[in-house]
Structures are given as structure tokens and as C-alpha cells.
Amino acid sequence: xxxxxxxxxxxxxxxxxxxxxxxxxxxxxxxxxxxxxxxxxxxxxxxxxxxxxxxxxxxxxxxxxxxxxxxxxxxxxxxxxxxxxxxxxxxxxxxxxxxxxxxxxxxxxxxxxxxxxxxxxxxxxxxxxxxxxxxxxxxxxxxxxxxxxxxxxxxxxxxxxxxxxxxxxxxxxxxxxxxxxxxxxxxxxxxxxxxxxxxxxxxxxxxxxxxxxxxxxxxxxxxxxxxxxxxxxxxxxxxxxxxxxxxxxxxxxxxxxxxxxxxxxxxxxxxxxxxxxxxxxxxxxxxxxxxxxx
Amino acid sequence: xxxxxxxxxxxxxxxxxxxxxxxxxxxxxxxxxxxxxxxxxxxxxxxxxxxxxxxxxxxxxxxxxxxxxxxxxxxxxxxxxxxxxxxxxxxxxxxxxxxxxxxxxxxxxxxxxxxxxxxxxxxxxxxxxxxxxxxxxxxxxxxxxxxxxxxxxxxxxxxxxxxxxxxxxxxxxxxxxxxxxxxxxxxxxxxx
Ligand code: SF4
Ligand code: SF4
Numbered sequence: 001x002x003x004x005x006x007x008x009x010x011x012x013x014x015x016x017x018x019x020x021x022x023x024x025x026x027x028x029x030x031x032x033x034x035x036x037x038x039x040x041x042x043x044x045x046x047x048x049x050x051x052x053x054x055x056x057x058x059x060x061x062x063x064x065x066x067x068x069x070x071x072x073x074x075x076x077x078x079x080x081x082x083x084x085x086x087x088x089x090x091x092x093x094x095x096x097x098x099x100x101x102x103x104x105x106x107x108x109x110x111x112x113x114x115x116x117x118x119x120x121x122x123x124x125x126x127x128x129x130x131x132x133x134x135x136x137x138x139x140x141x142x143x144x145x146x147x148x149x150x151x152x153x154x155x156x157x158x159x160x161x162x163x164x165x166x167x168x169x170x171x172x173x174x175x176x177x178x179x180x181x182x183x184x185x186x187x188x189x190x191x192x193x194x195x196x197x198x199x200x201x202x203x204x205x206x207x208x209x210x211x212x213x214x215x216x217x218x219x220x221x222x223x224x225x226x227x228x229x230x231x232x233x234x235x236x237x238x239x240x241x242x243x244x245x246x247x248x249x250x251x252x253x254x255x256x257x258x259x260x261x262x263x264x265x266x267x268x269x270x271x272x273x274x275x276x277x278x279x280x281x282x283x284x285x286x287x288x289x290x291x292x293x294x
Numbered sequence: 295x296x297x298x299x300x301x302x303x304x305x306x307x308x309x310x311x312x313x314x315x316x317x318x319x320x321x322x323x324x325x326x327x328x329x330x331x332x333x334x335x336x337x338x339x340x341x342x343x344x345x346x347x348x349x350x351x352x353x354x355x356x357x358x359x360x361x362x363x364x365x366x367x368x369x370x371x372x373x374x375x376x377x378x379x380x381x382x383x384x385x386x387x388x389x390x391x392x393x394x395x396x397x398x399x400x401x402x403x404x405x406x407x408x409x410x411x412x413x414x415x416x417x418x419x420x421x422x423x424x425x426x427x428x429x430x431x432x433x434x435x436x437x438x439x440x441x442x443x444x445x446x447x448x449x450x451x452x453x454x455x456x457x458x459x460x461x462x463x464x465x466x467x468x469x470x471x472x473x474x475x476x477x478x479x480x481x482x483x484x485x486x
Pocket of ligand 1 (some may be wrong): 327328329330331332333334335348349352381382383384386387415
């Protein structure tokens with residue numbers, strides 16, 4: 001019984017975003033989703049591959065897509081940036097037999113036939129698991145928590161086509177937040193760009209973009225931000241961390257992964273060490289709201 | 295492209311129709327249908343920092359202005375956020391065009407751009423990926439800081455992240471490293 005899924009954690013869920021990995025593992029089993037890690041997965045290539053070398057930008061995702069296909073599993077990439085790379089590579093490979101042939105030469109002896117479906121965390125929760133089931137599993141509703149859903153760029157901006165969710169005003173994350181008993185506060189920055197991987201190379205740009213997003217979250221009196229992207233989480237959290245003079249945004253808003261809230265609402269309690277992985281530690285807010293014991 | 299195709303116009307800029315054809319062919323995007331509505335640039339989050347905003351980059355492609363397009367800082371700053379692509383009334387995937395210009399610039403001039411540090415970061419990223427099949431953030435960041443001569447500038451942050459359990463000093467890697475190396479070798483033989 002249940003849904004078997006090829007789990008692609010990606011590089012950051014094994015390092016800077018461990019808390020995303022841990023919370024997915026803590027919550028998905030109870031929703032009837034069996035996570036089967038894509039055997040020996042490799043990095044999707046990220047911004048670097050598509051910036052410098054198109055062949056790599058296709059072949060690196062293709063290797064994982066081929067392995068998932070061999071296992072007969074859809075591929076679930078929780079990080080929005082990985083997800084987008086898989087989605088675009090998959091579409092290109094499915095559209096052109098010639099290209100598929102060329103890329104298969106790069107990844108041989110693996111041989112991708114174009115049969116793997118790619119899923120992000122919201123599609124999985126809303127379309128496959130279903131919000132009815134999510135609601136049934138909620139034992140500790142996140143009552144009173146005012147959250148802003150921060151989609152970022154890559155969940156629903158799909159060129160030449162439509163994502164399942166709306167391109168300019170996506171709602172899946174709001175729907176999940178409300179299914180968990182929290183309040184999804186409307187705000188103008190749900191699709192604004194945080195600057196993504198420019199945080200290493202162009203700090204000033206990321207400070208400008210991410211600070212603007214935090215300003216807007218503050219303006220609607222949100223108590224925390226929810227996201228599904230490891231770059232978004234990192235940038236918004238870092239901007240408030242005080243670890244550098246430039247990172248001094250005063251919002252003091254925890255930035256949650258959607259799966260952390262999901263796991264909590266389903267009764268899972270994380271150890272203190274888990275919350276310490278956030279620059280803005282959410283414990284204080286969660287205690288104040290009576291959502292965890294101090 | 296043949297040099298003979300290049301035409302110098304009165305303001306000194308060089309027109310190369312072969313460049314237009316090359317980008318059209320590489321991207322498959324309907325670049326010629328752009329009518330300069332500026333919707334892309336109006337929504338571009340990086341436009342304030344760009345020397346050549348997306349609408350202008352598209353114009354350069356239409357006009358065959360290879361040098362101007364490939365010398366732009368903005369092709370390196372573009373965050374590939376796809377805001378422009380999903381809004382273009384002519385359904386041009388502008389982010390795809392920016393990405394293609396970036397690769398053409400890299401092929402012809404490597405890191406000879408004021409944004410060389412961004413090129414270096416991408417190179418080091420792919421280096422780590424080639425070696426391990428996965429990217430090791432700690433090592434990547436240390437190598438980047440070292441290369442750009444700003445080592446220890448972010449040391450406080452690095453230490454903090456280490457103690458938060460966000461950074462690991464043990465490299466994660468794939469088992470089948472040979473296969474990853476093979477993919478890189480084959481891809482480097484294939485042009486672009
Ligand atoms: S949105 Fe499209 S048509 Fe309008 S200027 Fe940009 S590329 Fe041209
Ligand atoms: S993809 Fe690049 S050019 Fe287009 S809106 Fe985003 S940053 Fe601007």
C-alpha cells in the first residue's frame with residue numbers, strides 16, 4: 001500500500017539543509033509515501049552546469065532520471081532549484097529523440113527512455129497524497145500561527161507551458177499551510193527572487209532582494225516564512241543572522257521548510273539540535289504559541 | 295562564423311548576421327518576434343544592476359551584435375529566475391537566451407569579463423562535482439574564497455555554520471565516480 005517515490009535529496013539536503021531532509025523523512029511515511037532514495041544519485045548540475053556547459057546540464061539530471069526509470073519510480077526533488085533543473089531537462093529530452101540519443105551517449109551504459117515523472121514537494125502533497133489525507137493526519141494543528149508562503153522562482157515558473165500551480169499567483173503552499181491549521185497570510189512577495197546562488201558571488205544584490213522580501217513579510221505581520229527551496233531558506237535566514245555587517249535585517253522571522261511544519265502538525269517533535277540549524281531559531285516562537293513544550 | 299559576414303555600421307558597432315542565426319539555432323526560441331514591449335525588463339529583479347537588461351540583450355541578438363551581447367555583465371548576473379520567460383507576450387524563453395549567451399561568452403572568452411569571479415565559482419562547482427559526483431559546500435566555499443583572495447573574510451560565518459551542524463567536513467560522494475568522470479570527459483569532447 002501507499003505511494004513509492006524515488007527520493008532525490010540533492011547535495012544541500014545532505015549538508016546545509018539537513019533539517020529539510022530530516023523533516024521530510026519524519027513526515028512522509030505517515031502520509032503513506034515510501035521514500036526510496038534514487039540509488040547512487042548525483043548532483044543535478046545546478047546553476048554552474050547550465051551556465052557553462054549545456055551537455056552537462058542535460059546529462060547530469062539524465063543519469064538520475066535513467067536510474068529512477070530503471071527502478072520504476074517517479075523522481076521527487078524537494079529542493080525547488082533541483083526540481084526545476086529536472087523538469088526542464090526532462091522536457092527537452094522527451095521533446096527530441098535526437099537529443100535523447102545524444103545524451104544517452106554521454107550517460108551510457110545507462111539508457112534513458114523518457115519515462116520518469118518529476119515531482120516537487122507541493123505537487124506530491126496536494127495532488128498525490130491529497131489535502132484530505134494531510135488533514136486526517138494532523139494531530140497538532142498549528143493554530144494561530146501567521147505564515148507567509150514563500151514560493152520563490154522555481155516552483156511554478158515553467159517557460160513554454162504551465163506548471164500545475166498558477167504561474168503568477170500559486171496557491172498550493174497556502175493550501176498546505178491551511179491544511180496544517182495555520183493561517184496563510186496574503187502578501188506581495190510570494191514569487192519574488194531572493195537572488196539564489198548569487199549570495200556567494202554578488203552579496204549586495206542578494207541583500208537587496210532578500211531584505212525586500214523580509215520587509216514585506218514584516219509589513220503583513222507574519223510570524224514566520226515558509227519555503228520549499230534550500231536557496232530561499234538560506235538567503236532569508238542568513239540575511240537576519242548578524243554573522244556579517246551586511247546580514248543585519250531586523251525582522252527576526254524564522255524561515256521554515258514546509259516539511260518541518262508538516263511533521264510538527266503530525267505530532268513529531270524535533271530535538272533542540274534540529275532547530276539550532278536555523279539562524280533564527282524558531283523555538284521561541286513555537287513555545288510562545290504553545291506549539292512545543294519548553 | 296566567417297569574419298567576412300561582419301559589417302561595421304556608422305556608430306562603430308559591428309553587425310554579424312551569423313550571430314543571430316547561431317543563437318536562433320542553439321535556443322530554438324522565436325527571438326525575432328520580440329517587439330520591445332519591455333515586459334521582461336520591467337519585471338526583472340536584477341535589472342537595476344544590469345548593464346544590458348533582457349530586452350536589450352534580445353535586441354542585440356536580433357541585430358547580430360555579438361560583441362555587445364557577449365561582453366555584457368548582465369548575462370552573468372542573471373539569476374535565471376524565469377520571471378521574464380513566463381511573461382513575454384511572444385513566449386520567448388528569455389532566460390534560456392541569457393543562458394545561451396553566457397555559454398557562448400564562456401566558450402569564446404573564458405573568464406575575460408568583469409564578472410570573472412562568477413565564472414570561477416561555476417568552474418569550482420563543476421570541479422567538485424566532477425571529482426565527487428556531488429557538491430561539497432564547505433570545500434567549494436573555501437576554494438572559492440582562496441581563489442578570489444578573500445580567505446577568512448567569511449570565516450566567522452563558516453565557523454558558525456559548522457557548529458550549527460550545517461556544514462560537514464566529510465565530503466559526500468557517489469559510489470560510481472568513474473561514471474561521473476566519463477560523463478564529464480564525453481561532455482567536454484562535445485562542443486558546447
Ligand atoms: S517581453 Fe518579450 S517581446 Fe517584450 S521586450 Fe521582452 S523579449 Fe521582447
Ligand atoms: S531570468 Fe534573468 S533576465 Fe530574466 S527576469 Fe530573471 S534575472 Fe532577469
